[in-house]
Amino acid sequence: MKKLEEEIKFYRKIFILAAAAYLIFAVIYRFTPELTDPMSLAERLISISVFLMVFILSYRSDWVKRRIEGISYLVSLLAIFQLIYYTYLQNFRVALAILIILITAIFNLIFNLNLLKFLTNLLLIIVMIFTLYFSDSKQIVVPIYFSSYLIITALSFYISYSIEQAQNRIEKNLEELRAQYKFQKTLADVSSRLVNLGLNNFNYKINESLKVLGEFFDIDRSYIFKVSDDKKTMSNKFEWTAPGIKSEKDKLQNLSTQKFKWWFEKLNQKELIIIENLEELDNQADPEKILLKEQNVNSLIVVPIFISDELYGFFGFDLVESEMDFNQAKINQLKIFADVITRAISKHLDNLKIKELSYYDSLTGLYNRRFFEVEMERLDSQRQLPLSIIMADLNGLKIINDSYGHKKGDQMLNKAAEVLKSSLREEDILARQGGDEFIILLPQTDQNGTAKIIQRIKKKTAAVKNLELPLSIALGQATKTNSEEDIEEIIRQADNQMYENKLSESRSSKSNIVQGLINALDAKSSETKEHAMRMTKLAFDFGEKIGLTESDQNRLSLLATLHDIGKININEEILNKEEKLTDKEWKIIKKHTEQGYKIASSSEEFAAVAEEIFSHHENWDGSGYPRNLKENSIPFLARIISLVDSFDVMTHERPYSRAMSKKEALTEIRRCAGSQFDPKLAAEFIEMLK
Template identity: 40%
Template sequence: FVKAFNRLLAKETDDIYEEVRIHHSHGRPVWTFIRGSLNDTPTNSGQVIFSGILQDITDHKEKELEILHLSYYDHLTGLFNRRKYEEILQEVDCDNCLPLSVIMTDVDALKITNDAFGHQAGDYLLKHITEKLLLHFPPEVYISRIGGDEFVILWPNMAFNQAKKSIDQLNENLKKEVINGIPCSVSFGVATRTLLTQDVRDAIRDAEMIMYNSKLMKSRDYRSDIIEKVKMTFFENHPEERIHANLVKKYLFQLGNEFHLSESDLNSLLLLAEIHDIGKISVSSELLLKPLPLADDEIKQIQRHSEIGYRILASSYEYDKIALDVLAHHERWDGKGYPKKISEDEIPWKARFLSICEAFSSMIQTFPYRQELSILEASQEIIRHSGTQFDPEIARVFIEKVLKIEWKSN
């Protein structure tokens, strides 16, 4: 405003139109719009008179600034967004910023965190990583979130060796962080632009390639490790589910032997027994242990565990071969199960084996919401639902060969 007013005094302009932030007499800052001009005739004492209008535009200005902020900053993390990142690339494309180190970053566990614990947990993970990045890097570093799980860091006047050493230290610190039982693993890639003749986007591509190679090298073992940690967290929080898994494993092993399955198929069944309910990690303990009856929306929430389990397991090479069996283990022989409502031989054979052993094990086990049945009572339930819920051939073998109970249908 002072500069504009001086131009007015120098007769460089006839009017001024300025937005000015001032402090109200009550102490709070307000935004004002000032427009006015000088009177042509000075006073008898030679004073110049300025006449104009001062308008409070605080509400309008704050909304405008909010929109501007949203257009340049990521709404979740508060970091620069992709639009601002593209502008920063232009700013650092200069000799004064060399050497310019580019650090590409990818949060390894975001997808499995979203699948296992919900998007709220995924958001928390992203905000936690953001906090660690902001604490680690100095203020002159530009940190942007340019995708769901991707960040890019532009570090002016930073040589490659120093940037790499800094990232290695950050990576070691992040590995010690554990959220929802999962280590905060992040993949990094570093490249440095040293000459202005080099295209900055070449450095970005190099950093991105290094990051993806790092992610690829550790993804196989890392994803399996994460699934193992999710399983252990689930069992620690729900000891009754560990007992249930062991019961299922016992009966699946016996049933598989009665069908003379290969060692490979038997091992798959035993792994399936341990992991088939991993999707329940996304269901609250209160709901899992809630006494019956459940509301419709609660039933649907629990039923989603087979789909969530599938998404968790499908991301791992070690578990992807049984992911479809986990998805299908609540399908029914008559097509009235969930989630896909497939029937008979459309249901994978391992899922049909699991369906019987899982149901039987649940019936003979005491849960907080239900008393167990006797083995004889539970076997009658399997017989009664043979041909509707269960594969009739597998059901008969289970009753007659595994349980050694006479098949008596009502």
């Protein structure tokens, strides 16, 4: 519209100037007596009126406005013919002849009608030839006049053509600049939408961005598919459709990726999929062709989405009723937009990971304490009453960590988390408080309902059979029934009850764990259990001989059972090796006293013999391990169990040694008295066995 207005203003100036020219020449002829006006006053007024009439109509008539260039061309051409006619009548007087050439040159410069202008010049040449032929002018040499006309005409035509080409180039550059400006503006729009991307507005902003892309590229659908983590399925997660285009999103969920091998072969190679006409698709892509036909797709472009060098999904851009006419420049623009949105998706995934780290326990996958506190504040309201709390604590975690290592402890924690989670309702909140503690928030649940959940947890805990060690969870509960009660006080009540239950259950739980350790050690070496039983009887007999108290006798019996418990983590191949141990293997064996000490110390019941377990391989002369204790600094019961242990080992066959006779074993004990063994205890022991 703006261009048309500019053209109208330009041609209006031509009309005024042409009318003025007729008037000026009339004045010149009037006041120059030696010149004769070739036109009558009436003819001149008519010509002036024609130009003025068109000038006026250009303001009043839309029809004239739309055809302004053609009308200007016709009236200008009539003026040239009129001038040729009067020049002919005047026998081509020089002044008029030059005027024809000048006006023709101006005519060529004014109009951009290339073919029509060329034909017009050809017509004027023919007319000029005929008029010159029939003229008998003596004032002008015909060849010179004709050649001058041709030169001026050609030159003006060339200038006009050059100007037009320059204008076209300028217009093309302007269009490219406008297109580039529109692209940059749209890109800035999409980028700004995705700058403040948050977890709450992610879906909205991605959908808005797809809308902007769809409208910019004038397509019917723009969408994003996500591939599942196991790469087995794909689903349409985001979609924009143009007005009048049916959405297909609901139908495009959990589609098997194995079915579309051609499609995913290209995507995995980071290739763009460009289908200009669906009917021309290869036969190997028949499944893809069928699916796209069901959506009425005619042509499309697909851009893969890779995040951390792994296929996340793809962008799709469809045309339903027409074929896609994308040049390389548009495809490059499309890839730029896709990169911007891909970065936004990647940032969103990072934010989700941060949230997961912020709100989830990394070991069990349960909510952490931070999230629990947020939810507790949200649910601590009148509407959620009665609001109950369950505190849960995994019994014996320290002894498990010390016995089997933290890997086994983590396995037990995960199993406890699994049991707790499976026992709860969807609306309940379960979180790991840290260490071996869990906390459960039960909205709209009274004491009876909470007790039922606790019974369910206990039942499921008892049913766990696929662990080497027994699973034991101490539980406590409390309920908030009045809005004025402090929820923190309710948590303390539940925690206190749980602690009381833990004290009563812990001893039994740890005993079961230790018994499990003994059984596990026995499974590694079939001789271990019999060795402990023989030692227990021999130690009891020796204790009676030297007059141990009943308390020390019980401790000695427990020590005989547990003295080698630290070997639980030693590989069976080392325990049962027949050849001589390597230095590395011997260092591993020597660590069992320290490990046994940690295990026994984890339980109040067995802590009484922890120091003796630690010291039962110390020697009287300080040459033993692990602390090089000597003489009376070695615990008394440890000195006794060292004698009993050595005698039983010597008199029973081992993978690495033959069995000695009783006499040979006592001879060896007598030889080592004062170096390995307490000499007084060794003498008493030998005397008892004689």
